[in-house]
Amino acid sequence: xxxLINKPEYVVKEQLEGIALAxxxxxxxxxxxxxxxRADAPVKGKVAIVSGGGSGHxxxxxxxxxxxxxxxxxxxxxxxxxxxxxxxxxxxxVNSGEGVLFIVKNYSGDVMNFDMAADMAREERIxxxxxxxxxxxxVKDSLYTQGRRGVGTTVLAEKICGAAAEKGYDLKKLAxxxxxxxxxxxxxxxxxxxxxxxxxxxxxxxxxEDEMEIGIGIHGxxxxxxxxxxxxxxxxxxxxxxIIEDKSYKRTIREWDEGKQKWxxxxxxxxxxxxxxxxxxxxxxxxxTPSIELPIIYRKLHEICEKRDLKIIxxxxxxxxxxxxxxxxxxxxxxxxxxxxxxxxxxxxxAGLRCGM
Amino acid sequence: MSKNExxxxxxxxxxxxxxxxxxxxxxxxxxxxxxxPIGDADHGFNMNRGFKKIMSKLPQxxxxxxxxILKAVGMALxxxxxxxxxxxxxxxxxxxxxxxxxKIKLSTNDLIALLNAGLKGVVRIGKTNLxxxxxxxxxxxxxxxxxxxxxxxxxxxxxxxxxxDAAYKGMKDTIPMLAKKGRASxxxxxxxxxxxPGATSSYLILKTLLDTIESRHKSK
Numbered sequence: 001x002x003x004l005i006n007k008p009e010y011v012v013k014e015q016l017e018g019i020a021l022a023x024x025x026x027x028x029x030x031x032x033x034x035x036x037x038r039a040d041a042p043v044k045g046k047v048a049i050v051s052g053g054g055s056g057h058x059x060x061x062x063x064x065x066x067x068x069x070x071x072x073x074x075x076x077x078x079x080x081x082x083x084x085x086x087x088x089x090x091x092x093x094v095n096s097g098e099g100v101l102f103i104v105k106n107y108s109g110d111v112m113n114f115d116m117a118a119d120m121a122r123e124e125r126i127x128x129x130x131x132x133x134x135x136x137x138x139v140k141d142s143l144y145t146q147g148r149r150g151v152g153t154t155v156l157a158e159k160i161c162g163a164a165a166e167k168g169y170d171l172k173k174l175a176x177x178x179x180x181x182x183x184x185x186x187x188x189x190x191x192x193x194x195x196x197x198x199x200x201x202x203x204x205x206x207x208x209e210d211e212m213e214i215g216i217g218i219h220g221x222x223x224x225x226x227x228x229x230x231x232x233x234x235x236x237x238x239x240x241x242x243i244i245e246d247k248s249y250k251r252t253i254r255e256w257d258e259g260k261q262k263w264x265x266x267x268x269x270x271x272x273x274x275x276x277x278x279x280x281x282x283x284x285x286x287x288x289t290p291s292i293e294l295p296i297i298y299r300k301l302h303e304i305c306e307k308r309d310l311k312i313i314x315x316x317x318x319x320x321x322x323x324x325x326x327x328x329x330x331x332x333x334x335x336x337x338x339x340x341x342x343x344x345x346x347x348x349x350x351a352g353l354r355c356g357m
Numbered sequence: 358m359s360k361n362e363x364x365x366x367x368x369x370x371x372x373x374x375x376x377x378x379x380x381x382x383x384x385x386x387x388x389x390x391x392x393x394p395i396g397d398a399d400h401g402f403n404m405n406r407g408f409k410k411i412m413s414k415l416p417q418x419x420x421x422x423x424x425x426i427l428k429a430v431g432m433a434l435x436x437x438x439x440x441x442x443x444x445x446x447x448x449x450x451x452x453x454x455x456x457x458x459x460k461i462k463l464s465t466n467d468l469i470a471l472l473n474a475g476l477k478g479v480v481r482i483g484k485t486n487l488x489x490x491x492x493x494x495x496x497x498x499x500x501x502x503x504x505x506x507x508x509x510x511x512x513x514x515x516x517x518x519x520x521x522d523a524a525y526k527g528m529k530d531t532i533p534m535l536a537k538k539g540r541a542s543x544x545x546x547x548x549x550x551x552x553x554p555g556a557t558s559s560y561l562i563l564k565t566l567l568d569t570i571e572s573r574h575k576s577k
Contacts (some may be wrong), residue, residue, distance in 0.1 A: 079397045080439040108539045112444035112482060145542035198390060200398045219397040221540050
């Protein structure tokens, strides 16, 4: 293993120390429990948004803390979800009294820890709602699995909801918007190489010199299938068609019902993509794929969307939700309505994403 | 409690926790390797980190009753392990502790109640069924067997042997299973042929209970 680190056990902590030094105008860092939060928190009159997850996906989530996006991000160990005390303490610091939205990626560990944190926060009289992101079409069913994983749509949901919170959305309206983004976003990823977690010190999985893994998760967890490597055009087509042709996806998820004051099961169903839809196209590097290769993917994606009469009205290209040094990419298509477009265009100022200010 | 029935003391429980920390440290690499092909290669390290935290907290709570100690163990795991393992094992010890609240020694019925409450907690938090290829596949048969064995014969050490054998078999039974929970579930058929790391750590924890009780009570 070759990595620019001092000691595997110190990777998360030393990264946080560096971030605190580099962006003091945007964020502050709290240690033990660990979280990054807005330098100007709590922001009066605004619903706070807290996300988090295992480390190793940078700039998500810590790099998205700041004006127009997250109020706090809780990083776990590499690829390990954070613990409830992190989210609880973060919620206490960023809550202005308007409540807190937890944006949670659908992994069993993340869901359990964020659910526990929400219960603990409510015991301390903080209003909290959890919204799940489960957009990875590589996972076909939810009956025999944890359900679809949360991937690329998470970044888009954090940006759009962040803008909505700045605009004054209340907690309930913000949660509804986040759920709407989730069911309208779909993603799929692939890997050319494995990744190596600092503590394990060796690659998480083996992939032959001429092989690729289609439908990879963001933790190096194997995906839909392994096959011989193909050209960028062919790979883009594999990913894009899986997304565009994805059938309507139904699943039951758990959300907190503020009226009933208990967790309830709700059924969600994703609409399918239709000709004429306006979409945001997000081409993401898994971390190891250089920037020169991403426009090659985007080029083909653009052609495919055009052929199917999907109008790409906004795009995002770059490494935003990564898997350490893994080579590969993911594509996310988010069907946009006017509300989402307006919020997407709103200014944002974070270490990882900045526009309009 | 009958006269010749063995009781498990608070010191036994503390020793069980301390030995578990040693066993999980020794097996951290092994558990992580089991977690690599079907998970995300962190289970052993996470459990090791959790039990290190427990070791640092134990001196502050070991003057209390067994229930309080186990609840503190659960909270230490919830706030240090992360992943699914934190809430699942944290709840195991928390709920086990609640089942023996206030006690400084345990009858055989208390021991069964402790283990059963822990199992129920894991099932509740994980929404897990037997056969999903999870830690429940080791703990569930273990609890069933110790309950049945102690119903016929009050020999605790013998019952703990039967429990450990059942956990071992449950752990090995996860190999041909198709995972239905956690990250391994995304692999579908490719999860078949791998032993579940959570079932393995559960087996190690239960085996450590046997080893601790056996060595402490034989030497008396």
